Amino acid sequence: MPLDYVVTYRAENHYDTLVNRAVWQFLIIPEDNDSQELVSVDFENSLGVPVQHSVNGLGFTTLQLHPNVPFSDVRFRATFKVMKQEVNPFDFIPLEDPSGGYRQIESLELKAQFEPFLRVTPYTRLPDDRQELYIFDREISVFDNLLALNQWVYRHLFFQSGITHIDTTLKEVIESRQGVCQDFTHLFCGLARRNQIPVRYVSGYLHQGNGYFGDSQMHAWAEAYVPGVGWIGFDPTNDILAGSNHIKVAHGKDYGDCSPLKGVIFAPGNNRTSHSVEVTAQQAQQ
Amino acid sequence: MLARVANNLYWMGRYIERSEHVARFMHVNYFSSLDAPNEHSQKRQFVLRSMRFMVGDPVSDPNEVLDEEQLLYNLGMNPDIPYSIISNVQWARENANSARDLISTELYEAINKFYHFVLNYDVDLFVKRGLYDFCVNITEMTTILRGKIRGTLLHDEVYAIIMMGMNLERATQIIRIIYTKYNDVLLARGVTGTEDAGQSFEWVTLLKCAESYDMMRRFYKKAPNTSSTLEFLILNPDCPRSVINSLNQITKHINVLDQSKNPKKDSTAFLVEKVRADLKFKYVEEIHEDIRNFIETKLNDLVNIAQKMEKEYFNY
Amino acid sequence: MITTNNQIFASYQKDPTLFDEVFDAQGEVREVYEKLFELYGNHTISNYVQLNNKAKASFFNQGITFQVYGEHETKEKIFPFDLFPRIIGPAEWDHIEKGAIQRSRALNLFLWDIYHEKKIIKDGIVPLELLSSSANYLHQMFDLDPPGGIYNHISGTDIIKHADGQYYVLEDNIRCPSGVSYVVCNRTALKRALFGVFNHCQAHTVTNYAENLLEILESVKPQGVDIPNVVVITPGMYNSAYYEHSYLAKAMGVELVEGRDLFVENDFVYMKTIKGPERVDVIYRRVDDLFIDPLEFRPDSALGVPGLFAAYRKGNVCLANAPGTGVADDKAVYTYMPEIIKYYLDESPILKNVHTYHCNRPEELRYVLEHITELVVKPVDESGGYGISIGNRLSKAEIAAVKEQIKKEPRKYIAQPIMSLSVHPTYIDESESFEQRHVDLRTFTLLGKDKEFVLKGGLSRVALKKGNLVVNSSQGGGSKDTWVLKNDQGPC
Incomplete structure (x- = not known):
């Protein structure tokens, strides 16, 4: 409804x-x-x-x-x-063979098509010594990896307003392990792109009635391209998929576009x- | 035409005109003082003070002794003094630069030559022996510029804007020169106590500063006195240097910019007509009654016209 | 038969290893120069010095100068100009012109493709990394159709003649190539000083550039506009190319604006005139794309116009060159030009590229390592001449070090043969005589909707320091008037 x-x-x-x-x-x-x-x-x-x-x-x-x-x-x-x-984000048929998804991800066709969302930007740049921070498991599907990454980011960072600001780099965020939805999302984007998954930074509004994290500001989450399915929204601040509570405004490569x-x-x-x-x-x- | 560029052209016109008046005032005053009929007018300090008064930087301390070379340098070639000739020429060129696409190559080349002449003039020569040569060159080069403006630009809005600037500046400078010489006459009278040949001498200098002495002689056929000088330089529409003539020019050019039959009451065109009408129907006796008040009122009128123009045309 | 009773060339020294534009290998004057050589021969050196000074004064008075900032004062200097022109015969020019147009068209198709379907990438012809690593590959331009389908309306191609007598392209400049105003000024100065020689030589005019530029700009007007209002936008009068900006505006008879003269209202662009806002339809921008709109690109830019890109995106204004064109103005893209021309036009390149060896290809890597002393090795991702190793100027130890570096990261390097620029007799103030100096040639190409134009002439830039190969004016280079002859009848 x-x-x-x-x-x-x-x-x-x-x-x-x-x-x-x-x-x-x-x-x-x-x-x-x-x-x-x-x-x-x-x-x-x-x-x-x-x-x-x-x-x-x-x-x-x-x-x-x-x-x-x-x-x-x-x-x-x-x-x-x-x-x-009413959105059910799980409402799709996953590819049967996980390796098919990786073949698509690695194809020139897809890389060229989604090139901007694979770029390393100032907001999503991983520090040199943290390039291996989160590596996907090729035995499971792209989607399952993204779900796991969503949870990993959620657990790795603690939601805290007032620590970070719009110029905070991922290096600082990873070290302090604190931040707000922008930081969660940038980290998710950086790590997913490091694993060759096209990801868009999304800004919008979150209906917080259900106890979700947010801070009475605009919310941020990410949309990742899942082979065979399309763009799916991941909200690492709340460890959920974007659904009926997420009202999208715009997407881009990172906060700078939004x-x-x-x-x-x-x-x-x-x-x-x-x-x-x-x-x-x-x-x-x- | 772009509002910003119009503003620059307007100022280019003003700076060209201003540099001419400062240059002429300096050398005419200086050289006529050398053989002035009364001792006071001959005094070098008196002349130097008069120059400072004219550029709007009067010396307030009566005991201050002015250094001639330093003063000439400041008025002529000191780039750090805003009223110096060199500063005016520099700004004229700067403003021309920013409107380079609109003015003719010939005009730009002439301004550029003008600038390089001033820039490369030997400072030492200027303060010791070059005053006449330098100032006469300035006035001649501004005449060339005026010729290039008239002869190589289309007589359209661009031309009108430049001419507005030149004529507003001319009216302003003539009034300032009148004010300065009036002041000199008062000072000279204070010393000699009488209205005599010495005073007439200052009026001659004034007319020469405005390049109007010959015209005046031709018109009145006798030596100038206060009344005839003021009448000629302020109210005679045929004298190309008179204030009313400048206002007539301004009226003509504002009508190129504003072609409405009945200008709105808050427009520049309306104000220009109003100021002109006020002057057109003045008697010289009225002016003579309270010269200081007249001068202050007119200068104020001109400032108001400039401000109105800025708001109406140079808004960017 | 021309002999050397020619006074001003009496002391001219010819280095036989260099290609001389005026004298052939036997030391005889080339046919296209014969007439001119004879005419100049009538001058004595002192005549020539006098003429040269007159020409310099002409530049100075026209204010065609650049500023040199000293400790106490600012001096104005003119760009050094040489009175002895460079001459190009009609057949040779034809080759250059066709080549320049071919490159412009290919680059335009390339730009369209990489901002739309990206076929050339997907087909594996040009590597994706080339684009994604460029700050000028603008995400904002994706799937946007520029008016008339044109990206690089204005391009400048830098061409040299190698020791083998062949022309090679060194660079395609399609951001804001400058120099065309100097072509016109050089011609004016030469005509003022030596009008007599033009009676004997049928050189093409160069003053028609502006009218062609205006036609090109008008050809890409927004839809629904009858007579477009064209403007040139400049960063301002303190920009080093301001003279050129004002020249172009004046020669086209259009307004020269700065960012602050424009504003955007409901996605339309207006300029602030003395009579209120006036709509602007086509903007020839001489401001870098990242500075044109602080709302879309660099937020700190004071040179741009907030909202300009949105107006462009909506098709209400045309920008020339299109934003994002700079991605193709890149050393690495240059190396793929032969492939790009082949891919889009199915033609072979008319003008040669300097051959490039990509070290990421094993057989080319082997060649590079074996012939390193004959090659220039360049990192692909550096600009401004950083990290370049010129093989014949390296010590043994340095060669070994460079080889190690290449082997370690082969995909980071490319290598090219060491090119030698041709030389041209040039009057040298210090020695008061003519000497050989290296020259290149910048040509100017315009591309519009159903129209293309190459200026018949160009800027021959001269490296004034002996042996120097760098011709840029920032490095003390000068320039020469460049004549393209009208027909083969009678040499000049």
Whole structure:
């Protein structure tokens, strides 16, 4: 039975000097896809500037704001209504022979097709001495390996807000064994790609009603390409597969492709930003 | 035309014009003082102070003794002094550089030659013996530039913008020069106590600083006094250096940019007309009554026009 | 028969191991130069010095200079220019022109393919690592169709003539190749100084570049636009190529803009004019792709326009060259050019590549190890001349060390024969005489929708230091006017 979600995204920016010109781009709108339908978008900002819809370089819808009045504080609030289908992530027929999956993974065809999602990026680079941190077992299927990796990452790291930030490298994360959903996801991506599996970093919203880890911010998980099946979502922060509680916004190679708010400010000085996210659910009225 | 580039062209015009006025003021004042009829006007310190007053950097301490070579260097060739001729020329070229695709090759080459002339002038020669040569070259080169602007650019918006800058600057500089010489007359009178030939001498210098002495003689056919000088330099529309003439030019060029029949009341075109009308119907007696007030009001008007232009056309 | 009663060449020394553009192996003047040689012979050295100074002054006054920053003052210098032109006969030029177009077309097809189906990769012709390791292989360009299907509208091909008298391509520049303004300036300066010689020589004009460029740019206008508004975008007047940017804008009669002059509203690009916003349709960008849009690429870029890429993606504006073109402007891709030409055009390359040995192929590795003293060994993933070993300049111990390195990681290395650039008589200030100096040639090719153009001429760059093979202006190189003769009738 489908679920109705109401997602509220809030952000507040403060600038030390008066800003005359700025451009903001939000990557926060839930994607329309097979398992979710975007019902409505409502966007408000304290400057009363009209919002423009655009599409970013990887094809995801963005919201853009070009204020033309001077300001030093601004608040944004977006509300989305999303209808999510009940998802059973295990609902597929696995390949009978695990080695078939590896043959596909190693084919030039597949490597060329999914090349960006095999790249080692600054966020997903494993330290030189940790290249062998997690090696897949070729006796079991790609999917089973990914499930095991999901659990391994979940057990290896401890969820802790405020330790890491957007510039934290995997080296630091692996050493401190602490982090938030971005760090769990980057580690998962780094290790899966090390084993030649194409993986996408996904940003979105998590309905936390069921006691899942998250921190009232945008959530992150990964989608891995499973031969013969397609892209499957893995949430290493919670050791689950992405399902009915995961509302996807965008994917990319890593966080850099998915950051929810980008701003270009034509003024000197520092700024502070705070975000918060709230997801509420109710069973859809049929 | 791009707003940023328009702004640069406008300033190019202003800097070219400004360098000419500073150069002419320096050498005319300096050399006419050498054989001035009264002793006070002959005093070198008096002349040097007058130059500092003109560039907007008056000497406040009456006992300060100015070093001639240092002062000439600062006004002419010191790149660290913003009002120096060399700074003006540098900025003129810098602004021309950023609009290089819009101005003619001929104009750019002339500005470039101008710049290299100033840059390569021997500083020592300039402060000791070269004042006349340097300043006359500056004024002649600016005349060439004016010719290139008129003769090698399409008389379109680009031209109008440059001419707006030049004429606004010219009006400003003429008023400043009037103010400076008026001030000199007061100081000279303070010493001699009478309104005499010495005063007339300062008016002659003023007219020469504005390259208008010959025209004035032809028009009035007698030696200048306060009234006729002010009338000629401010109100005579046929004198190409007069303030009203500059305002007429500004009006003509703003009408290229703003072709609306009845300009809106917050537009530059409206303000220009308003300032011009105010001056057009002034008597010289009114000006004479309170020269200082008149000068301050007019300078303020010109600043307001410049600010309006900036908002209306140079917004980027 | 030309003899050496020619004053200005009286002391000219010819090194027989080098290919001289003017004199053949027997020391006789080549046919295409005969007339010019005779005309120049009428000058004395002092005449020539005078003319040379005039030409220099012409550059200086036009402000075609670069800045040298000293301790106390900034000096302006002109790019050294040599009055003795380089001449290319019609047949030889035809060969160069066809070759340059062939490469441009092949590179364009290559770019389309690697941003779409990636057939050349899947067919195993070009290794995937070549692309994935490049910062210029832009994920954002995947499956995006650039207007008119063109990526490399503007390319510059660096060509040399080897000791064997054959032309070889050294590099394909398809990011923001510069130098075309100098071609035009060199011609202007030469005409001013020596107008007489043009009465005797039928050289093709070079001033038609800008009109062709504009036509190419207009050919890739966005859909639904009648007369496109074209602009050139520059990083600004302190950029070393600013003169060229302003020259091109002026010669095309279009606006020269900076990032701050543009803005994007609802995925359309506008420039800020004195009369308010004006829509922009085609942008010839002289700003590197990673700097064009801080929302999509480098967020710290102050040179770009926020939202520009989204407008491009939507087809509301065309960027030339297309973003992501730089991936093909790469040493490693260069080595696959013969294969790339064959794959897409089913032709053999008209202009030769410098032969490249890939050390990851066993039989080529063997050849490299055996002939190392005749080869230049380069690491595939380094740029800017790092890690290059020139075989004939190495000591025995160094050779052994290089061999060990290659054997250890063969796939990291390629090797090429040591190329010798041809030489051209060049006037040298210090000795007040003509001497042999190495030259190369940069040609300029334009590719548009159903249109292609090669500028008949080019930038002949001269290494002014004796024996030096580096012709770049940053390394003290100069340049010569380059004449392409109109027909075979009568040498020049």
